[in-house]
Amino acid sequence: MAEPGRRERSPDTLTALAQALAGEFRLQPLLERILRSAVELLRSASGSLCLVDEQSHTYHKEIDLDAGCETGRPLSLDEGMTGLVVRTGGPVILEQYAQVPRGHLDPSEPRYRRGVIGVPITLGEQVIGALIVFAGEGQRYGADDARLLDEFAGHAAIAIANSRMHAVAQERTRQAAVAAERERSMQAAHDTFGRGLATAMLRLRAAQRSAPAGSPVAADIAAAQTAVEDSLREGRRAVWGAGGDGMATVRTLDEAIRVELDWVAATANLSTALRVFGDRGELAPEVSVQLIRIVQEALTNVAQHARASSVRVGLVFGTEGVAVIVEDDGVGFDLDAVHDRRQGMGLSGLVARATQVGGRVQLEATPGWGTRIRADLPYRPNTGDQAGITxxxxxxxxxxxxxxxxxxxxxxxxxxxxxxxxxxxxxxxxxxxxxxxxxxxxxxxxxxxxxxxxxxxxxxxxxxxxxxxxxxxxxxxxxxxxxxxxxxxxxxxxxxxxxxxxxxxxxxxxx
The missing domain is CATH 3.40.50.2300 (Response regulator)
Known part of the structure; x- marks a missing residue:
């Protein structure tokens, strides 16, 4: 039977304990917080939390509070209180731990003769863990306790899932950063060695002109020149084949574009807006860089030439690629008569950047009616070259x-x-x-x-x-x-x- 007054206080207590789980993404501290909260919820001082791997038919006791048995090693789901909870598929209440099939507590332990309650931690149809709480001296658990602990286990499952997703995201970010740095280092090394080899080739050519025709020295110089050319060519191929799949950036694409919009708002006193449509696809690093450069160039033209009061940027994610649209309400211009070399330079750069990754640019402008620039870019470079962009x-x-x-x-x-x-x-x-x-x-x-x-x-x-x-x-x-x-x-x-x-x-x- 539940302790007097517990049911009146339980909803508020449960809500507060569930909210306390939301701010912790590190798995081990989170599991400890979950178990301490469960023990507090049932007015006890002892318990354990186990994570379950149904596929391998094992569980692993992660956290113990005054339980002190079998912590830190994998156990079969055919034994222990956790195994009983998983096999039952729901809450289990026993008057004594002694009733647990193949239990792990020694009969000399005080808890061996005390009550115990366990509930599964379930995510969807999968049992991912179990919460076990031991009754205190003279304490008994009932159906209300089981419902309360089971409800808390639902909050715990969500917190554990969020922690795992956070860990996966952190690892992906770390791997992307490592890959990006490796690629950057290889590219920088290639460029440095490439310039050195190119200089060596030029020096060898000059030496070849000075060497007597048909002499052994001329033949050696020609052989050295061929070797340098081969090294340069093979080095370029090696770097092309070693490109990474991702790039860790300080900002997301949206954040980077908002930074540019903030700049143009401050520089030209414009109102700005960003809209994103469609299911996001993952852009290759080189495409992402050129997309940002295109937005920068378009907004620079707006700030310098458009005399606009507002500018909008749209990102449209499609099945094959992404479109970025920059639209202003400025003075526009005649497409057939771009006399401003600076503006013409910017528009030419947009086309070059899009073309480099296999994209295209559409430009609509009418004097007095503003300008609309749309760049369609593939998610990955589409240049007809397996090595990626040229x-x-x-x-x-x-x-x-x-x-x-x-x-x-x-x-x-x-x-x-x-x-x-x-x-x-x-x-x-x-x-x-x-x-x-x-x-x-x-x-x-x-x-x-x-x-x-x-x-x-x-x-x-x-x-x-x-x-x-x-x-x-x-x-x-x-x-x-x-x-x-x-x-x-x-x-x-x-x-x-x-x-x-x-x-x-x-x-x-x-x-």
Whole structure:
């Protein structure tokens, strides 16, 4: 029979004890809290909590309060109070523990002759554990106690399930972080060694020109050059095949977009909104990065050019990929007559970023009626290349080692879709590197001299007509020289103190 007054206090006590479980996600502290709460609920001081593995027909005693038997080793479900509870499939009340088939308490133990109650901890149709509480001196348990403990066990099951899911999520995050760091390290090592090998190839070519034709030295140089080229090619293949499946980010996709919206709201005094639709799919890291860059670029255009009062971003998750839509109520523009080079640069960059991962961009704009940009991207790169995306290949031409290193760092930090294939300090080496490495973009200092007197751009595009050249403004370059660069095909210029974002924008736009 229950103690007097217990039923009047039990609902409030049960609610408070159940709420206390919600804040603990570490499994062992949670299990201890569950057992202490169950013992408190039934006004006892002794009990145990076991986790059950029905598939292996065993259970494991995790927590003991003054029970002191068989803790820490697997036991068969054919024995003990937990085994009886699982076999019964519901609450079990015994007047004495001595009635437990194949029990574990020694007959000399005081609890051996006391009452005991046990209930299963059930999640769905599966028994995942059992709560066992021993009666105190002169205490007996009844049906009300069984119902109360059984109800509490339901709350405990939810808390245990949440703890397990939290542990799984933490482990996945840890594994993703390790994989992302491993991939980043391998990529950085590949790029560093790749640039070193490219430099070695250029030096070997120069040595080959100086060596007498047909001499043993020339043959050795040619063999060394072939070996370096093979090493560069095999290194690239190795890194392509070692890519990770995930990337741990500080922010979720939604959070990252909200940060960008907060920026544009503060910068341009706009009202903003983010809407997410559909069942979320998992984006490959390179797709996620380019999606964020596309949103950044679109919002930058809104802040700088749209003169809008509001901007909305929508994320639409579909079966094959995700669409991101950026829509403003600004002044719009004529798509056929984009005269602002900065705005044109931004829009070109959007297309390049989407195309790199196998996506596409749609742009709707009407003067006076705002602008709507939609980018459709696959969940994983869809480029027709089993190795994934083809990274944009960039060559740096600059006379100062510190500037070359700085540009490499800026691109490595901000643009994972970019690979710096070589750094050179003078035009002859740059021409050979362009011919050998076939870069997509050359970042070239305007201070580099050209022996022929022609613009540097002309020499580079002579060996690779489609290469995009961006000038780095060094010193007081005469305006006539800049005009000559532009006339020869330079796609734009960036200042020597360019930041990572602007440099990335310029490379993407050039492509």
């Amino acid at each position: 990274r944009w290949r960039v060559l740096i031409l600059h006379g100062q080692p510190a500037m070359r290193a700085g540009l490499v760092h800026l691109l490595d930090a901000s643009e994972p879709g970019v690979q710096v294939v070589a750094e050179v300090d003078e035009l002859v080496s740059a021409v050979e590197a362009v011919q050998l490495l076939q870069p997509d973009v050359v970042l070239a200092s305007t201070a580099v001299s050209c022996p022929s007197g022609n613009p540097v751009v002309t020499s580079l595009r002579t060996v690779l007509p489609d290469v995009a050249v961006i000038g780095i403004l060094d010193g007081a370059t005469p305006e006539a020289d800049l005009l000559a660069w532009a006339a020869a095909g330079a796609l734009g210029f960036v200042p020597a103190d360019v930041d990572a974002t602007a440099l990335g924008r310029a490379v993407a736009a050039a492509l």
